[in-house]
Every structure is written in C-alpha cells, then in structure tokens.
Amino acid sequence: MHASESSSKTSASDQPAPSSLSWRATLALAMGSSLLLAAAFPPLNFYPLAWIAPIPWLLLIRTPVLPKRSYWIVYLSGLLFWLTVLYGVGNAHWATRAFGWPVLCGYLACYIPLFVALSRTIVHRMHVPLAVAAPIVWTALEYIRAYFVTGFSLAMLGHTQVDLLPMVQIAEMVGAYGVSFAMMMFASLLTMSIPTVNQHPLTKHVPKWLCQTALVLGAVILGAGYYTYGLIELKAQSKLDWGYRADIHDENARSVRIGLVQGSIDTVFGDPTQSSRTYEQYAALTDHLVKKHPDLDLVVWPETTMGDHMVFEIGADYAPPANLPFTADEHKQRILARATGFNNFLHDLAVNRWKAPLLLGTSVLRYGDQRMDHFNTAIHVGHEGTIINRYNKVHPVMFGEYVPFGEYVPFVYDWLPIGGGLTPGEGPVVVDVDGVSIVPCICFENTVPQLVAGQVRQLHAEGHDVDALVTLTNDGWFWGSSILDLHLTCARFRAIENRRPMLVAANTGISAVINPSGHLSQYTPVRKTTYLAAEIFPTNRPLTHYTRYGDWFAGSCLILMVVGAIGGWIVRARGRPSPRSGAPA
Template sequence: MLVNAPESSSTTSTTKTAAPSSLSWQKILAISIASSLLLAAAFPPLNLFPLAWIAPIGWLLLIRTPVLPKRSYWILYLSGLLFWLTVLYGVGNAHWATRLFGWPVLCGYLACYTPLFVAISRVIVHRVRVPLPIVAPIVWTALEYFRAYFVTGFSLALLGHTQVHLLPMVQIAEFVGAYGVSFVMMLVAAFLVSSIPTIWNEPSHPPDPKVLRRIVLAFVAFVIAIGYYGFGYFLWDMNGMQEWGYRGDHHDENARSVRIGLVQGSIDTVFGDPTQSSRTFEQYTALTDHLAKAHPDLDLIVWPETTMGDHMVFELGADYAPPADLPIDVQEHKKRITDRANGFNGFLKDLAVNRWQAPLLLGTSALRYGNQRLDHYNTAIHVGHEGTIINRYDKVHPVMFGEYVPFGDYAPFVYDWLPIGGGLTPGKGPVAVDVEGVSLVPCICFENTVPQLVAGQVRQLHEQGHDVDALVTLTNDGWFWGSSILDLHLTCARFRAIENRRPMLVAANTGISAVIAPSGHLSQYSPVRKTTYLVAELYPTNRPLTYYTRYGDWFAAGCLVLTIVGGVAGWLIRRWKAQPPL
C-alpha cells in the first residue's frame, strides 16, 4: 500500500507510560501557529486562496507524530483561537458588548475544533491504524458538519469557502455542499504530508529510505488536485455555466423575464443613535426614487433587512389576551394596535402604487400581540401591485449573540447586557414570492450562511408545488462596518447558488449586494459602503433540483458517522490494550 502506515510508539500493549516526545512545546507552537496564519491568509481580506491547500500541513504533521508533549492540545486551542479572532474580527465592530463578549465567546467556542480535529484523528490513526489520508479529510469534514448544526450552527469560513474565487474548484458543491470541497482539500494536504519525511525522528524510527514511495504519494496528491479541477470544469461547462447564468439557467427562451431592482444604502449600525432609523428610511426612499425613475419597468424592488425604520407590521393575534400589567383599557389597546396596522398598510400602498409604481419586497420588523406576550419577528414583506401585503416571510434562524443568546429564555437578564433587546421570535417556515411567474425564496441576514436551511426551504417549497426559480437574501451588514465579514457573507451566498443551482440575489445594507449566477459567478456586485442599486433580469427555470437540494448533507453526515465509529474503536482499543494517552 502506498500510503504510509501510522507511526507507532515504542510502548507495548502492557505499557501504561507514554514514551517521551522529541517535540518541545515551542515546536508545537510554531507548527500550529503557522497553520493558523496560513489559513487565515487564505480568507478575506487577503484572499490568498492557494495557501489553504497547504495550511493544514502543520496540524497534519502533529497528527502523524507518535507522541505529543504535555499541553500540546492547549497550544492547538490557542492556534485555533488566533485563527478565528483574526478571521472574525469584524463581528465585534457593531458594539462594545459584541467586542468584549460576543466576539471572544464565539471565537473561543470555534477554537475548540482545532484540538478536537488533531485529537480524534490521532486516535484513529495511531490506535485503529487507519492511514492519515483517509482519516484527516473524514474527521475534518465531520467537524465542519457538526458545527453547522450545534447550537443552531455556524457555517461561516469553512475550508472549502476559500476556493470560491476559482469556480471550477467549487462546482462539486451541487452534490456534496461546501463540505465536499473541504474534504478534497484536506485529502490533498494529507497525501502531501504522507509524502515528506518526518522532520523529527524518534530514536526507534530512522528516516524512511523509500524515496520512490514518497514521490508517488506526492504525485497522487497532484493527480487528485488536477483531476478534481478537471471534473469541476466539466460541471461548470456541462450546462453552459460559462455563459454566466443565461444558457446555464436552463430557462425557457420564450418565457418572459422579470426585472428586479436591488437597493443598497450605506448606514453603519450605531446602537443608541435615535436618528438612525429615520436616516436609514430617508436614504433608501431617495435611492429608490432614483431607481424607479431610471428603470420605470421594474417588476420588483427589494430593500435589505430592517431598513424600513420605525415603519413596521402590527398584528393583533386571534389568541390576543392583554398582559396583566396593561396600564390602559383592553379595548383601547386593541384599537391602538389596529390603527397602527391600518396606518402602515396605507403607507405601503402609497409607496407601491403612487410613488414607485412597482411591487416591493421590504425588510422590516413585525410585532404580533398574542396571549399575554409580544412576539418580535425579523420580516420580509411582499407588497403587490395594489399596495397590499401579499405574504410575508419571518426569519426562522436567528443569529447567535446578534438576535438571541443561547439559553436566554432561562436567563433573560443576559439581554439587559446586550444591545439586541429581548431576542427574536423564529418564523414558521419558507414562503414563495411570485414575481410575474418567477418564484423567489427569500432568506434574511445570515440565514444564507446555513446550507441545510436554504436547501431545505427550496426542497420544502418544491414538495408543496412551488418550483423555485431563484433565491434572494435581504441583509443588513451595517453591523460589521465594511469589514471582511461582508466578503465571508457573500461567499456563502455564492455557495448557496451553486448547491441549489439557482440564481441568488443579495440586497445588502452597506454591501455587498450582488446578482449571482447558478455557477457562483458574480454577474453584478456593488462596492462596499456605497449607496447604489443593481438591476437583475431573471427567467423561470426548468432546472431540476440538485442532488444536494434533494438529499442535503448526506456526505458530511456519513463522515460524522465514520468519525464516531473510528473514535469509539480507538477508545475501546486503548482500554483493551491498556495503552497510554497519545
């Protein structure tokens, strides 16, 4: 077999004391920090994406090492923390509380995956005796999949996301999602590590003289990378993807296209500014005046998330019951709610019918008065030609520390420390927005960073008889003050387009607004923190659901199952043979 067998320690099955390691903690620190910095450089703002193919080599070398010194996993944790603090620095830009609490807590949690990757992989490699090129990509993919679901999930900055600038490298996502891209990259890196001699030699492990084997392993890594690129190019070209979303959209040439305007203002989020809501609404109405004048034939105008200022939906629920401490008469309270709802509806009619003469898809808030409770939704409302709300989408996946705090329902005082209020109420599910025969699926804010959510919404609507033609994201990225978080967010939108093979429209406050083809190509995109608008042309599509849309994360879930099996097997072997810790 060409792959190097795992290097065993000099201990026997009855020895309970680990052999000393020739690696000092200083070497561990240098190796792990190097991997973290190389991987961080592959992400925005530097975008040195080829580095991502070699960045994991340091961590893989530590997996291959027979014995690690004490405190190695703490050092690995620190290297992971350095990576996440660097890549997600912009998360803390909105408020001092997110800088001092949300940003470090989030990064501290994500940093756990680096030592977990090394530890689990070492158990399977050294105890179960499975070769590194098999173990590393499976465990890495499993952990990416796990963090996409754990505590509502966090799928920003996956390893495979670094390759979005070279489109043939990411086309496999229509079958296996971004996880498949990460798998291939880690596979190549593991073969490279297996092809190089051990940098440090244990006394019982002299240098491997089989140079030819190492050359062959390096060649295998090269062949995998080139073959993978070729297959991606085939997928890219097979359906005319190089036509940037026209021939590749599989639309009916006789079908009528629709024109959709995406409005981008530039209002950075400043908590405590009493003028921000009004300034935001005024800026967006002025921009839309220019858009409607320049393009009077629009079929839809889209505003980003929560850009309606103080104008919002008021709903009196059928289960309405006043709170016990209501200071006014119940009927008076109901009348005030109804009056505000009617006033808002009249306001929308004036905008859609009289001012812009076009249907609207607007990001706002919705307040629902129910049984002694007030539910607050992050909402997108579809306003038709007559100026009435046709339907609305309530965000189903709130952002951790941005819109809710884990276990905040059990410790509500935590919300008093943060600028996000009392948290959002999740919506019930997806909706289809019909625009002259073209069906759009809206999502809000960071929902488009959650691959299983978007694919699940498309699949659910398809099962309900709605053939989805395109995706649309309404997001307010003013929280991040023009930082590289905007680029990470856009990358996720591009992957959702590829995974589902549907165009993706993005209307983003402060940017980056975009029109994305099913290949992931940026047909149009806006500058960061500039006021502008884009006009997209969409057609109905006859493109079938992709494998990923139909079956979801089958591949990554399989990696998780294999990782659990391997980890349990390693634990049982250690107990059976009384082996020392690795």
C-alpha cells in the same frame, strides 16, 4: 541469561524511538497553521495558502508523542484564527466586542483541538492513513458546527476557494464540505510525504522515496481531478445559466427585472435618528432606481431598513399586558390604528410613488397573551399596494438575535442591544413575480447550507419550482469589515449547491447578482449607496444532488469519525501501550 539480555537489548534498539516535539515546536506548528489559514481568508484572501495551511496541524497529528498541554496550545491557535477571521463581528456594539465576539470565537476554537485529538486516535490506534482520517474528521466537525446551537457555517475551509470556480463546482453534489474534504486530503498527502522515522505499517516494506513520490503524485492527481470536473461542469452551466437553454426555459415566458437597493448606514446603537435616516436614504435611492429603470417588476430592500415603519398585528390569543394606563380595548384600538396606517403607507409607496411591487425588510410585532412576539420579516407588497405574503426569518443569528440558552439566563439580554431575542418563523415562502418564483432568506440564513437546500426541497415537494433565491441582509453591523466578504462567499456557495441564481440586497454591501455557477455577474462596492438591476427567467431546473439529498456526504464522515474514535478508545481500553510509554498513540 546474558545472551537473553543481549538479545532483548538488540531487539529494543532495533525499534525506532517515537519522535517527539517540545512545547515550543508544538506552539510554532499550531500557530503556523492558524496564521496561514487566516491569511487565506479575507481581507488578505491569499486563497492558495489554504491548501497547505493545515500541514503544521497535520504534523502534530502524525507525531507519535506530544508534550503536555499540547491541546491547550492547539486551542490557542484555533482561538487566534477565529479572532482574526471574525474580527468584524464585534464592530456594532461594545457588548458584542466584549462578549459576543470572544465567546463565539472561544466556542469555535474548540473544533481545532478536537480535530487533532480525534485524528490522532484514529491514525495511531486504528492505523488509518492520515490522508483518510484527517479529511473525514475535519469534514465531520464542520458538519457538527453547521448544526450545533442552530449552526455556524461561516469560514469553512472550502470557502477559501470560491474565486477559483472550477474547484468548488463539486458543491452541487456534496456541498462545501466536499471542497473542504479534498483540500484536507491534499494537505494530508503532502504531510505524509515528509520524511519521518516511523512509517505506516502498510508501507514499512516500501522504499521511502517511492512512497513520497506516490503521495505527492496522489495530491497532484486529486487537485487536477477536482479542477477538471469543475471545468466540465462550468462549461455545462454556461449553457444553462439564467435558463437560456430550450429544455429548461420556455421561450414564450417573460423575464422579470428585479432592482436591488443598497444604502450605507452602519449600525450604531443609541442613535435616535438612525431608523429615520435609514428609511429616508433607501426611499431616495429607490426614487433614482425606478427613474432609471421604470420597468421593474420588483424592488428589494435589505432587512430592517424600513425604520419605524413596521407590521402590527393582534394574535388569536391576544390578552393585554397588566397595569396598562388605559383600557384593554383602547390598547387594541391603538394597535389596529398603527396597522391601518402602515397599510396605507405601503399602498402609497407601491401604487403612487414607485409603481412597482416591493420586497421590503422590516419587523412584525404580534401582540399575544400579555407578550409581544418580534419577527424579522420580508414582506411582499403587490401591484395594489397590499401585503401578498411574508417570510418570517426562521434562523436567528447567535449573539445577534438570540443568546444560546438565553431562556434559562434571561438577564444576559440586559447586557446586549438585542432586546429579548427574536421570535423564529415557521418555514419558507415563495414570492411570485409575474410567474417567476423567488425564495427569500434573511441575513445569515444563507450561511446555513442545510437551511437553504431544505427550503428549496420543501417548496419543490409542494409543487413550487424555485427559479431564484434572494437574500435580504443588513450587514451594517460589521462596518465594512471582511465579514461582508465571508457572507458573500456563503451566498455564492448556496447558488452553486442549489444551481439557482442568488440575488443579494445588503445594507452597506456587498449586494450582488450571482449566477448558478457561483460567478458574480454584478456586485457593489462596500459602504456605497447604489443599486443593481437583474433579469431573471422562469426555469425548470431540476434539483441538484445536494438539494435533493442534503448532507449525506458530511453525515457519512460523521458516522465514520464516530466509529473510528470508538474503535480507538476500545483499543486503548484493552491495554495497548500508550504513546507516553513509547509506542504510537
């Protein structure tokens, strides 16, 4: 009996006690990752920090036992990160500062404790190496974030590397998700190289120094491999950019010149003069633009810069509102008169004043059955001064143009300066500029990777070869903050993912001409009145792997994460020891 007890004690003493952290250490690690990652984004833009910023969060995943309330601490670290990075979201109105900004950040912060919890389940219960589990979970959660509640893909981990172009060329294959995956794997390999009491079962018989050396070497090889691939791809793209190579460019085809106008009017709600001031500033800038570049084939204004000049139309289901102070026929005639006046106004601009086709950001008011639909629209005005076609924005901005579940709690719209919300459009359109096909998107639509790729893919299937992308955006909401840099980063990734030039016309900036490798050929200062002129060729570029197949990579990570999480919960349900009873979770 005594011998048995002695043997039992010896056996127990041979098992290393699982390491644990105090709540103070947990707080320090969680906040450390948050601050490092925030510093990697604009305005500081210390992008090398992003490769190591996740390490403190990864240490929390690796630790077998966490103190109580750890996930609340991790949530607060995520909240700190998002409040810092998205500070400019609330600049336009007190309601967005008091409601939209904190609610949006509070929602996004949920993904950090989810990342830690799901990774811990897969690592400790399924014994999957950290360098495999963490990148898969992180990428899967970024994928969910891109779709849930219409999606929010600003400030992905991979976005930090946009100025290091060789590191982001893989996006043409797997989107920005592939860059995030590589960065998280790099940080995970470094985390695994940090000495700990507990070793992974697969390496417990291997000397620790050898494991650490191999892990660091693996991280270096991973980074070098991505960089080398990017250099090779950039060299290939330098021969393709703008369609100069003979196999994708018809030497007899004519290039087109496109002017991008950037005014600088910060959004101020309640200012009755803002609409007229915006239009007048853009009209004066366009006078200067066409005088300097009289051969323009298209002039592009940002979204909603036409002031009170907008499209009015009567829907097929038109029925006048009740309690009108005049007859239904008079109401209809007033709408038609405003529509005629706007059409005459456009004719004067395109034919007499600027003598060039226009792509203008304005609104469409469609009167239906006792209601009015409001579209955020880009209208293409041709040489004759008539509207050839138009694109109605299909992806409204959360809290800027709609409130999630607002149809169930409509009184929320009374607190915000966005009216009753925006009516979404139905699909992409092609703007034909003398044989060059351009696809417009509006505002934050270019932050949604699957939307832009899906539009290019859809139009290609319909027989349209897309030569370039163009974004019309009013970023005056953000008052020159770093949100403008984050928005431009998304535009650069869309150019890489689809290997198409991206033009950006932005109120208050940053307007830009981006080539298909993500390089900024031209760009403007923030909050400056100016303009750009870009030359675009018709091309026959094939669809990229990402454009053709979409989010297959991130979707695969989501499937693997779900399988791993379910497996971990099954293991727990079968009665394996929990981490609080002394074994790794």
